Amino acid sequence: MPNSNLEELWSGFLQLVNFKRVDLRGSQQLIRCPDFSGTPNLESLILNLCTRFSEIPSSIQHLTKLESLYLIGCQSLTSIPDCTGLKSLKQLILCFCSKLKGLPELPNNLERLSFNSCKSLVEIPSSFKYLNKVESLDLRNCKSLTSIPDLRGWKSLKYLGCWRCWKLKMLPEVPNNIERLHLIDNLIEELPPSFEDLNGLKYLYLNNSSTLKSLPSSICKLKSLETLCLFDCSKIDKLPDNIGTLESLRSIDVGGTAIREIPPSISCLKRLDSLNFSGCKGENAVGLILPPLLGLDNLRKLYLSDCGITELPDNLGCLTSLETLCLDRNSFQSIAGSIINLSKLRFLDISNCERIKVLPKLRYWTSISAVNCTSLEELSCHSFHNNSFDDETAVANFTNCFKLNRNSFNYFLEGTVLEMQGLATSIKEIYNQVYDGKSPPASICYPENDIPKWFSFRNTGSFINVKLPSHWFNYNFLCFALSVVVMTSDPDHQCDHQGDYDDKYSNINYEGVVKSKDEDQCCDRINVFRGSYSLFQVPYCGPGYVRSNHVIIGFGYRFFRELCDDEFFFRFYVEDENKSNIEHFKVVKCGVHLIFGLHLENPGDEQGIPRD
Template sequence: MFSVVNVQCPQQLKRLNLSESVYLRRLPNLSSATELEWISLQGCESLLEIPLSIQCLQKLVCLDLEGCKKLRSLPNLVQLKSLKELSLSYCSNLKMLPEIPIGIEELELEDCGLEGLPSSVPFLEDIYILKLRNCENLLSLPSSFHLKNVDALDLSGCSNLTKLPEIIGDLKVLLLNKTAIEELPSSIRSFSSLVVLNMKGCKSLKNLPSCICDMKFLQMLILSGCSKLGKLPPLYGLCSLRELYVDGTALVEIPIDIYAAECLQRLVLSGCSKLAKLRPLHDFSHLTLSYLDGTVLIEILIKRLNGRRSTFVMYHKRLHALPLNCTLMDTAGSYIVPIAEFEELSGSYNVYNYCNSVNWDQNARGDIMVDALLRMKEISITSDTDAHVIVGLPGSEIPEGFNYQSPGSSMDVLFPQCCFNSLFLGFAFCVVLDFEVPVVPKEGGAFNGISHTLPQV
């Protein structure tokens, strides 16, 4: 261990960098270094105190004390009128923050030992970065916050924080995951520009205010692991909502106005043991649904094809077959298309195998063919190299859309002269083969399906 208390700082010194001086215990008298603008003591794990002479540094702009683990207190810093950046992250033994100047713009307190904040913090009108993540000892916050320039407030991991203060500002991101918050304040309605609200693991949360529906720009609502949450608020105003995570909650049902969230693309329901039945999800044109079937996580893509409200195409990542009697899905008036087994044989091959789906009707096959052709066009446009798409279907007839058909193993086709130009994407072929047992394609193999070779154009 060493100290530099007897060293005199040069008067014209502007930057003092003692970062990672792990044996440094004390600093010299700083009163003579009146030109100092920047001090970094990051990682000085043995530093015990900051001298009172720091109050003489009227030009100090940045003070970085991140990782000073043995630091237990700080002198009053309110005299430092030029101070804009203060970092006390990972100062695990620092229990109280002194008064700080109102001109602070960046205040970083992540993984700090703070139990509370001084009265000046809520009135930092110029602040635009405020980090309080993982302050596990933080018991409370001032009753109100003025955060007019702060876009994101991260209180995640503040595991003893039970109440969120009234916040005045225009937040876009609010992270409250793994806090002990029991309810949100009524001021949440003023967050008209909020895009992300994360309350994952808030096990004390029992309900959400109905004013949530006023957040027309909210795109992601994460309530995973809120085990006491038994009901969702109205969703009718969440016209921008794209992702809704309610896995591990006590929800009994999904509100009927979920259809108002017309932009919803992901709904996660894993671990909702009290959820008996889902409402029909016909009105969503593209929605990924995640839930648990026993112990297996299933991810399903529900996609409306060809304008038909009653058509579902369902995929999942880990199973080779999807039960037709999905207990969560109301399938009345609809048919369920089972898993498409997706394989990438190489970088230029895309394989979708539906060969084992022998219970499909003609409408299902037709819709899959339409979807397959759309996939081909998308891949041909986005691929930089030659690409192949292979789709396997059950059946004994060539699907509609193949204008040239012939029995046997060959066929003559006359192509118009104008078709071979920069807009030409490739060829689509279909062959009907007879197998004694259902087949899963392997590299070099073939099955009842279509193959589309896409040349580079």
């Protein structure tokens, strides 16, 4: 009976031999549990969020067939009686029991233990070392916990989560076959010497351990290690020289550390998939020194944001598996032309690289972010390329790139439309994709005051009526392109609170009203930047805030055309994340254009962009 108003399930003794499950979760009036001595076959007891419940009766010892006990969010619970009689108990979940100070004696058949956010819990009984069947122990946010007993006898333990245990000065000894250690945001200074014997360890998370002084070279004996995370361990200033011997390693995250130099042996990590050095500048922000990147044949993600890099290696293009490359907030002037070899690259971020002048030629890309590249003048790429009608969003963001050469950029825009026109090579592909309702949105943002001239329908303001040409819905119709000019009346708009720009956005939306063949009006509202298919967002404030008039073009909007006639009405508007209007940011011009596929049978009257 979840969410009941019961204060007590029953009083006195009741013989209920067929009772197997009690679920009283959310029963906030519940004060006490009944006498369980008459329910010997109970297998599951769930008392989650029974906030007034303060005591478990000693009769719980009679529940010899109980397999799971859930006491999540029992904020008034202060103690639990001896549970050694619960011979079948496999799961004990005591999360968010904020007044619980001690733990009971437990049976040795337990497999899962969770004490997440038991903030008053001070210690774990030494008898816990005999619980050799436990596979998972969760001690997250046990902020009063001072010690953890030796766990080397827990031969079944696969996971230990110990987050924000700020009074814990030493990490526990753990069995050498453990697979996951999540030791996050603790005040430890060093790792136990026995860690070098953890030959089964696959995942080691030490993020936000601000007092951890170093990573011992002995960690390179962990031959099964696949993930090493030291994010924001601000005192760590180097990786072991022989880190390249960790042959199973797939992910390294040392962002926010004091590391300045990457050991050359890292090139021996043939399985490495993700590498994050964001914010690594060394002492006095002298900048990260990059070694040759040869050998990282399987690297898909490389994060080098805010590393004080003044020069990128010439052989960047040797990372042929790279899909994500983040180089934002650095001081280099150019990117090596070898980047054209990155045929799998899907996202390139060079935002706030204020010295770069030319974006080199790329073979393909899905998205690029070049926000606040205030010296950027030329785009060597002929188009913004999205190579298929899939579910991915493609974005080219040139917000506040005020020096962009207009001729170069117009050529880029025209090439993008031609790319989209050439995507469909058969009537069948277009027919199936459109009628399945799939939409491959792509969007571009750049500083400018006017809608491009090749847009067939343009208007001043935030409204536009569109009278379409006859037979516009011919089967070579690909999609609509929509465009707006947005204007800010407050180019130096500030956030109300520091850090607000991390999660505050202005969303530019449209509402399209279509006159259908049966004379009804059907409305399709899609959030242009963060809707069913994400296309773009404009930061409400902060470093990426739009500081002048900008044009935004969205490609890929489609309707079920068999329902539609030839009249459309579009309204464009700006909202914040709370669906409220934004006074200092508005749409002042808008446009609509129909894009038709090339190389199809019986093409329509329009073929894409009229050339000026």
